[in-house]
Amino acid sequence: MTKQILSPLPGTFYRRPSPDQQMFKNVGDAVAVGDVIGLIEVMKSFNEVQADQAGTITAFVADDEEPVMAGQPLAELG
Template sequence: MELKDIQNLIKFVAKSGASEVKLEMEDIKITIKTGSEKTETTIVQQAPMGMPQMGMPGQVAAPVQAQEAVSGTNTATEESKFIEITSPIIGTFYRKPSPDKPVFVEVGDTVNSDTVVCMVEAMKLFNEIEAEVTGKIVKILIEDGTPVEFGQPLFLVDPS
């Protein structure tokens, strides 16, 4: 795979709205993670047998800006103390990992920053969405199987 092909892949993933894509071939592994404005690419390419391994040619890395998936809300006086968990990508919202499994979280459940609260499917890739905040789920704002937009509130969390 040439550098030009990698650059085209990065552009395609950035436009697609996917948050992470992994590509593994015989001699190369590529992981592309997208953030709010920038794309991070990690490429691991093994040198052919018998050749000294100098630098890794074709390694491209752009720092990713942390994407804030949680923002405060001030829509109503009583809801102003709650924190929103928002969708980091465009896709379809799912409360369960699969149709025959239980939901990730219910109203009243306590979550911490690394608790998976839902999945958002974008282009046949299922992205686990973490709470990124500690607190108690007080309201689920989206129905299962509903399309969501970037930044759309999914849950309300009481941080107290």
């Protein structure tokens, strides 16, 4: 079964710390437990999304700046 990183909260998913900065992670990047892969904005407060398992990112299932629900997959790990 594919490993997934799920959104901990409902809100807007961001893949960069701010619009003029690089993506936290790209497809093909290795992630360790605790690595930040994105932010979820909930009611104007920003919360880090940390990887809860290690692996290599094979796909982002949610796009940058996309609305997401709590529990929705954000990225897949291989």
